[in-house]
Amino acid sequence: MxxxxxxxxxxxxxxxxxxxxxxxxxxxxxxxxxxxxxxxxxxxxxxxxxxxxxxxxxxxxxxxxxxxxxxxxxxxxxxxxxxxxxxxxxxxxxxxxxxxxxxxxxxxxxxxxxxxxxxxVLQLRVHPALQALKEKLSGEAKDVLLTYITGRGPWYLKSWKGDLRKGGGLATNIGIHFFDLLYWYFGKTLYLEVHVRTDTVVAGYLELERARVRWFLSIDPSYVPEALRAEGWRTYRSIAIEGEEVEFSEGFTDLHTEVYRRALAGEGFGLEVAREPICTTALIRKAEISPPPTHRAHPLLRR
Incomplete structure (x- = not known):
C-alpha cells in the first residue's frame, strides 16, 4: 500500500x-x-x-x-x-x-x-476504443476531422479556467488530451494555423507527420449535434479519419484508475511524453489568427 x-x-x-x-x-x-x-x-x-x-x-x-x-x-x-x-x-x-x-x-x-x-494524466491513451483505433492505423497520411464540445456554464469563464494566464486557454485546458492523441496517432506537428480563438471556441488546422487535421474545440453546448442535444447531451467527442467516424463520448468511467495503475508500475506518461502536446498548445495560444482556406476549415466554422 x-x-x-x-x-x-x-x-x-x-x-x-x-x-x-x-x-x-x-x-x-x-x-x-x-x-x-x-x-x-x-x-x-x-x-x-x-x-x-x-x-x-x-x-x-x-x-x-x-x-x-x-x-x-x-x-x-x-x-x-x-x-x-x-x-x-x-x-x-x-x-x-x-x-x-x-x-x-x-x-x-x-x-x-x-x-x-x-x-x-493522459487518459485518452488508455481508452479502449482509442487504443483499438491506433492498432488499425497504417503509416499512410490521413485526413482527420477532430471535434470536441464539452458544455460549460457561466462559472467556467469566471473561474481560473477562463483566465489565459492561469488556464492556458481552451486549446490547453480542454484540448491537450486531443493534441496528445493526435501526436500519439500521427506524429509531431510540422505546421499549424489558428482560424478562431475566442473564450468559447478555438479551431484550426494542423499538419502532422502522418496526418492533415481540421480541429474544433468549444465549451458552447449549442455546437453539440441537434439529435444529441434533444436527448440532453452537452458533450460530443468525435474523430473522423478518412471520413470514418469514431465517436467516443462513452467509456470514460475508470480511465484515471488505469493511468494510476501504469504510473505505480513505473509505466506512466512522463515528461517526454507530455512535451509535444505542450509545445503544440503553446504555439496555438500565441499564433496569429488566419482566415482559413475552405479545404482547411472545420465544417462547424460555417456557423
Whole structure:
C-alpha cells in the first residue's frame, strides 16, 4: 500500500480519489484553499486536510508520502510538482502538466536531482476504443476531422479556467488530451494555423507527420449535434479519419484508475511524453489568427 497526498480537492478530484482507492492505496493528506472538502468523506475520511500550502508541506516532512497527486489550477502545477519532489515523492499531475515547454526542462533536472519521477494524466491513451483505433492505423497520411464540445456554464469563464494566464486557454485546458492523441496517432506537428480563438471556441488546422487535421474545440453546448442535444447531451467527442467516424463520448468511467495503475508500475506518461502536446498548445495560444482556406476549415466554422 502506497501513501498518497492530494493537492486540489475540486472538480476532478473524485476521479483521483477513486483511483487511489481502487488501486489499493491510501490517501493520508490533502490540500485545498477551500474551507471544506467534503468529498474526502466518501473515500478517505481520516485524511488530514490543510488549506495552507506551508502547513501542508510541513506535515509531509513529518508524515512522508510516496506519491503526491496534483489536481490544482494549471498555473500552479509546476510549483506543486516541485513541492512533491522536494518531499521525496513521485508526482502524478493532471493535464496539462505545465503551460510552457521551458518548465519541462526544469522538471527534468529536478527528477535527476531528487531521484523521483513526474507523470501526467493522459487518459485518452488508455481508452479502449482509442487504443483499438491506433492498432488499425497504417503509416499512410490521413485526413482527420477532430471535434470536441464539452458544455460549460457561466462559472467556467469566471473561474481560473477562463483566465489565459492561469488556464492556458481552451486549446490547453480542454484540448491537450486531443493534441496528445493526435501526436500519439500521427506524429509531431510540422505546421499549424489558428482560424478562431475566442473564450468559447478555438479551431484550426494542423499538419502532422502522418496526418492533415481540421480541429474544433468549444465549451458552447449549442455546437453539440441537434439529435444529441434533444436527448440532453452537452458533450460530443468525435474523430473522423478518412471520413470514418469514431465517436467516443462513452467509456470514460475508470480511465484515471488505469493511468494510476501504469504510473505505480513505473509505466506512466512522463515528461517526454507530455512535451509535444505542450509545445503544440503553446504555439496555438500565441499564433496569429488566419482566415482559413475552405479545404482547411472545420465544417462547424460555417456557423
Amino acid at each position: 502506497k501513501r498518497f497526498a492530494l493537492i486540489g480537492v475540486g472538480y476532478i478530484a473524485p476521479r483521483h480519489l477513486k483511483a487511489i482507492k481502487d488501486t489499493g492505496n491510501l490517501l493520508t493528506a490533502a490540500l485545498d484553499p477551500g474551507a471544506t472538502a467534503g468529498i474526502l468523506d466518501s473515500y478517505f475520511p481520516e485524511a488530514a486536510f490543510f488549506t495552507e500550502p506551508e502547513v501542508f508541506e510541513a506535515h509531509l516532512e513529518d508524515h512522508p508520502v510516496d506519491w503526491v497527486a496534483i489536481a490544482s489550477p494549471n498555473h500552479l502545477h509546476e510549483a506543486h510538482i516541485r513541492m512533491a519532489l522536494r518531499q521525496g515523492a513521485h508526482a502524478l499531475c493532471e493535464k496539462p502538466l505545465v503551460l510552457e515547454p521551458e518548465s519541462l526542462d526544469r522538471l527534468e533536472e529536478l527528477e535527476g536531482r531528487y531521484g523521483r519521477r513526474v507523470y501526467t
